[in-house]
Amino acid sequence: MNRNGNTYTVLYAAVMVILVAAVLASVSMALKPKQVLNTEIEKKQSILASVNIESTAANAEKIYAEKIVTQYVVNVKGEQVEGDAFNIDLKKERAKAHEDMLLPVFECHTSEGIKYILPLRGTGLWGPIWGFISLNDDMNTIYGANFDHQGETPGLGAEINTPIFEEPFIGKKIFDESGKLISIIVAKVGQDAPAEHKVDGISGGTITSKGLEKMLLDDFTSYQEFFKKKKS
Amino acid sequence: MSEPLFSKKNLKLLSDPLNSSNPITVQVLGICSALAVTAQLKPAIVMSISVIAVVALGNVIISLLRNTIPNRIRIIVQLVVIAALVILVDQILKAYVYDVSKQLSVFVGLIITNCILMGRLEAFALGNRPWQSFLDGIGNGSGYAAILIIVAFFRELLGSGSVLGFRIIPESWYIANGGFYANNGMMILPPMALITIGIIIWVQRSRNRKLIEN
Numbered sequence: 095m096n097r098n099g100n101t102y103t104v105l106y107a108a109v110m111v112i113l114v115a116a117v118l119a120s121v122s123m124a125l126k127p128k129q130v131l132n133t134e135i136e137k138k139q140s141i142l143a144s145v146n147i148e149s150t151a152a153n154a155e156k157i158y159a160e161k162i163v164t165q166y167v168v169n170v171k172g173e174q175v176e177g178d179a180f181n182i183d184l185k186k187e188r189a190k191a192h193e194d195m196l197l198p199v200f201e202c203h204t205s206e207g208i209k210y211i212l213p214l215r216g217t218g219l220w221g222p223i224w225g226f227i228s229l230n231d232d233m234n235t236i237y238g239a240n241f242d243h244q245g246e247t248p249g250l251g252a253e254i255n256t257p258i259f260e261e262p263f264i265g266k267k268i269f270d271e272s273g274k275l276i277s278i279i280v281a282k283v284g285q286d287a288p289a290e291h292k293v294d295g296i297s298g299g300t301i302t303s304k305g306l307e308k309m310l311l312d313d314f315t316s317y318q319e320f321f322k323k324k325k326s
Numbered sequence: 327m328s329e330p331l332f333s334k335k336n337l338k339l340l341s342d343p344l345n346s347s348n349p350i351t352v353q354v355l356g357i358c359s360a361l362a363v364t365a366q367l368k369p370a371i372v373m374s375i376s377v378i379a380v381v382a383l384g385n386v387i388i389s390l391l392r393n394t395i396p397n398r399i400r401i402i403v404q405l406v407v408i409a410a411l412v413i414l415v416d417q418i419l420k421a422y423v424y425d426v427s428k429q430l431s432v433f434v435g436l437i438i439t440n441c442i443l444m445g446r447l448e449a450f451a452l453g454n455r456p457w458q459s460f461l462d463g464i465g466n467g468s469g470y471a472a473i474l475i476i477v478a479f480f481r482e483l484l485g486s487g488s489v490l491g492f493r494i495i496p497e498s499w500y501i502a503n504g505g506f507y508a509n510n511g512m513m514i515l516p517p518m519a520l521i522t523i524g525i526i527i528w529v530q531r532s533r534n535r536k537l538i539e540n
Contacts, residue, residue: 125417
C-alpha cells in the first residue's frame with residue numbers, strides 16, 4: 095500500500111487516535127478510585143495539620159475519624175443548613191452570590207476544648223492557594239493553620255506551606271478589643287500593625303503573602319455571623 | 327544483526343550525549359525546563375528520571391513504528407506518542423506516589439514541550455532500530471539529567487543554603503542570626519539558571535577539543 099497516499103494517512107491517524115484514546119481512557123478509569131482516595135487523604139491530613147495533629151498518609155483516615163467528630167455546613171447568616179461539609183467545592187461556592195455561599199465547619203474535640211476548623215481558598219501569584227485554619231472556642235484566637243498552593247514560586251511564595259510561615263499564626267487574634275474583625279495582617283518588613291494581628295510575610299513572596307491575607311479576611315468575613323452565634 | 331548489544335558504536339550512543347553532543351549545552355535543547363525546575367535539587371532529580379523514562383520509551387515506540395508512519399503526519403504521530411506517555415506517567419504518579427506527583431505538579435505536563443523528546447524522535451528513532459533508539463534515549467535523557475542536577479545543586483546551595491532540603495550553611499552564619507552570610511536571592515530566579523548553564527558550557531568548551539570552534 096502506498097504509505098504516502100491520502101487513504102493510508104487518514105486511516106493511520108484514525109486508528110492511532112482511537113487506540114491511544116482507548117488506552118488513556120482505560121488507564122484513567124482504572125486508576126481513578128486510587129487517585130480520589132489520595133486527594134481525600136491529603137485533605138484529611140491538612141485538616142488535621144490545622145489543629146496541629148501530625149499524620150501520615152497511612153494513618154490519616156483513622157486519626158481523622160477519631161478526632162474530627164462533627165462536620166456541618168452553615169450559610170452566611172450562621173444558620174446550619176443541609177450539605178456534606180467534606181465534599182463541598184470551595185471554588186464553586188466562592189463563585190456564588192455572597193448570601194448563597196455554603197460554608198463548611200469541622201469540629202475537633204481536644205483536651206483543650208472544641209476547635210473550629212474553617213477551610214480557606216484564595217489566589218496567590220500564579221494560581222490558587224488554600225488551607226485550613228482552626229480557632230479556639232472564643233472564636234477569636236487562632237489555634238493552628240495549614241496552607242498549600244498549586245504553583246507558587248519555589249523558595250518564595252511556595253514557602254507558605256512550611257512551618258516557618260504557619261507557626262506564627264498560632265495564638266494570634268482575628269478580632270480587636272472592640273469586637274471589630276481585623277483578620278490577620280501578613281506584613282512586609284517594617285509594616286506597622288498590632289502584634290496580636292500580625293505575622294511576617296515572605297520576602298520576595300509579597301503577592302502570595304498579600305493574597306493569603308485577603309483569603310483570610312474574605313473567609314472570616316463570610317463566617318462572621320457564625321462566630322457571633324457561637325460566641326453568644 | 328550479529329552486532330553485540332553493547333558494541334563500541336552502541337556505547338557511544340550512551341556516552342556521547344553526556345559530553346560532546348549534550349542536549350542542553352551543545353544542542354541547546356530543553357533549556358526552558360532546565361531553567362524552570364532547577365531551583366531545588368529534588369524536583370530536578372524527579373524531572374530527570376521522568377524525562378529519561380519518557381524519551382527512552384518514546385524512542386522505542388517510534389522506532390518500532392518507523393516503517394509504518396506516513397511521512398506527512400510523522401510529527402503529529404510523535405507528538406501523540408509523547409503526549410500519551412506523559413499522561414500515563416502523570417496518572418501513575420498520581421495514583422501510586424502522590425507526594426512526588428504533587429511536588430512536580432505542572433512540570434510533568436511540561437515534559438511534553440521538552441524539545442529533547444521531539445528532537446530525538448525525529449533525528450534518531452525514525453531512522454534506527456529499537457535497541458539503538460533505546461540507548462540513544464537513555465543517553466540523551468541522562469545528558470539532560472546531568473546538567474539539570476549540576477545546575478540545581480548550585481542553585482539550591484547558593485540560593486537556599488541547603489542541598490536536597492538538608493541545611494548546609496549553618497543557621498548561625500546568617501546576618502539575621504548575627505552572622506555574616508546571606509543567601510543569594512538571584513540564584514532562585516531563572517536568570518541565574520541561565521548564567522549557570524552558560525558557565526557549564528564555557529567550562530565544557532574549554533576542555534573538550536571537539537567543541538572548540540576555529
